[in-house]
Amino acid sequence: MENETPRVRLDPWSDEDAGLLRALNTPELTAHLGGPETEEQIVLRHLRYVEMSAAHPGAGRMFRIVLLPEETVAGSIGFWGQTWDGEQVYETGWAVLSGFQGRGVATAATRAVIAKARTAATQGLGAGLRRHLHAFPSAGNAASNAVCRKAGFEPRGERDFEYPAGRPMRCNDWRFDLGDPAQRS
Numbered sequence: 544m545e546n547e548t549p550r551v552r553l554d555p556w557s558d559e560d561a562g563l564l565r566a567l568n569t570p571e572l573t574a575h576l577g578g579p580e581t582e583e584q585i586v587l588r589h590l591r592y593v594e595m596s597a598a599h600p601g602a603g604r605m606f607r608i609v610l611l612p613e614e615t616v617a618g619s620i621g622f623w624g625q626t627w628d629g630e631q632v633y634e635t636g637w638a639v640l641s642g643f644q645g646r647g648v649a650t651a652a653t654r655a656v657i658a659k660a661r662t663a664a665t666q667g668l669g670a671g672l673r674r675h676l677h678a679f680p681s682a683g684n685a686a687s688n689a690v691c692r693k694a695g696f697e698p699r700g701e702r703d704f705e706y707p708a709g710r711p712m713r714c715n716d717w718r719f720d721l722g723d724p725a726q727r728s
Contacts, residue, residue: 551651553606555596561589567638575681577710600663608652617643620652622660633660633676653694661721674722679714691717
């Protein structure tokens with residue numbers, strides 16, 4: 544599978560996905576995000592994800608990543624509204640289970656979420672409000688920074704960021720122009 548891009552499907556987050564969130568909450572998978580969350584934080588995050596996926600798509604969405612043709616759940620990805628440098632934007636983030644890393648799953652899912660964010664930014668409640676999709680991987684997270692590059696994001700430099708709340712981190716600001724038909728994922 545080395546030179547092939549895996550096929551993925553993004554399914555809206557649902558009540559049944561709490562187990563996926565717990566599986567993604569390991570020290571290895573959260574090392575660049577401040578470490579694992581408590582059970583209470585996981586429950587609250589899951590509820591936010593379910594609510595987000597039940598709201599209008601223009602507000603954002605969370606998805607489980609399904610690897611095809613196996614129909615195997617491989618991780619999560621989403622996009623949500625954010626204000627960055629005074630501009631209304633979408634932000635994206637992802638997590639891929641360890642057994643699926645290094646196979647292009649995150650890049651394929653990021654390309655798919657770009658298409659969904661582009662649709663949300665041009666139709667319905669999101670129309671005209673958000674032109675850019677940003678990703679903020681930790682400056683030290685080589686794999687996530689490579690996903691941004693491969694998915695067609697433009698680097699905007701290193702920035703200070705706070706994630707989770709109260710924990711400063713150095714991240715790279717990557718931006719994808721959802722309104723530019725020439726910019727393809």
